Amino acid sequence: GVAPHYPRYRPNILITGTPGTGKTTTSEMAAEATGLTHINVGDLVKAKSLHEGLDTEFNSYILDDDKLIDEMEEVVRPGGNIVDFHSCDIFPERWFDLVIVLRTDNGVLYPRLEGRGYNSKKINENMECEIMQVVLEEARDSYAEEIVVELQSNSLEEMEENVSRIKAWVEQWLKDNSN
Template sequence: MSEEAPTSPPRSSPNILVTGTPGTGKTTTAEMVALAAGLEKVTVGDLVKERGLHDGYNEEYDTYWLDEDKVVDEMEPMMAGGGVCVDFHTCEFFPERWFDLVVVLRAETSRIFDRLEARGYKSNKVQENVECEIMQVVLDEARESYKPEVVMELHSNTVDDMESNVEKIVAFVEEFRARNQ
């Protein structure tokens, strides 16, 4: 007989992951969703820096070496009650039970290139992220890590796209809350 993971009481408000290649608009979208839907926003990259959830710094790519176990341990209590909108560029290491919706933002590679270059990313980092978007790495990770019914792919090329995406996600939050009162 196999042991089952402990179950927590049903959430009255969903947990949402907004993910995608850097430059697809994750942070802005997550901020807008959190504000419009009354969710707590967690930007994993900030959490990693602020709480030392890494194994050092990668000079070549100007980023931290993420310690996935530390991140999961740190976030577990935050996620238990629901009502959290998480923003991060990858998703496969998060427990499936955490999220009621996984939004994968996609953008044209020319837009990603321009956005990352404007942020001052090193050329090797820009190129790697553009290639990741071409190969739909984050979308494939989401599809492999979560049930198909919780993964939503949305295009994020323009301000209109972003506003439409926020409306769709907020509608999901409202429907979830109505079903789980």
């Protein structure tokens, strides 16, 4: 059913991007800097079995979208979360005040994915995803353009810059939405 809109006293931020672009690291740092709660959706899917089994070809879980949304709704509704996931079109549009799409150059992303021990099929699939800007286009198709922000995530310096931007954005949101 359609859930009614509730006021939020703190914002919800979605941090999305191709695997390896730095979502989890950035989310952890941003949560620390802002006091918002980091929700690692991939971990949640595994922990609560919000999937329909393993896709053996890509060694990844087949999501149960409805179960996942139901599981997250109560936590996300009041605000105050940083949601970390590689896909963004499964969530209700109304959940988020800011959608960050992390981007990484090919030459930087490839060794990160290798470092994770992904097989070559999975590496190639993720490289193609990043080259084709799949997540960025998904975000632009799913959310208002003024809330979608693309940020480069190639170096620690850029990551720290991104965290500072998120912190400043949260502070501004709290000012704009007080009283």
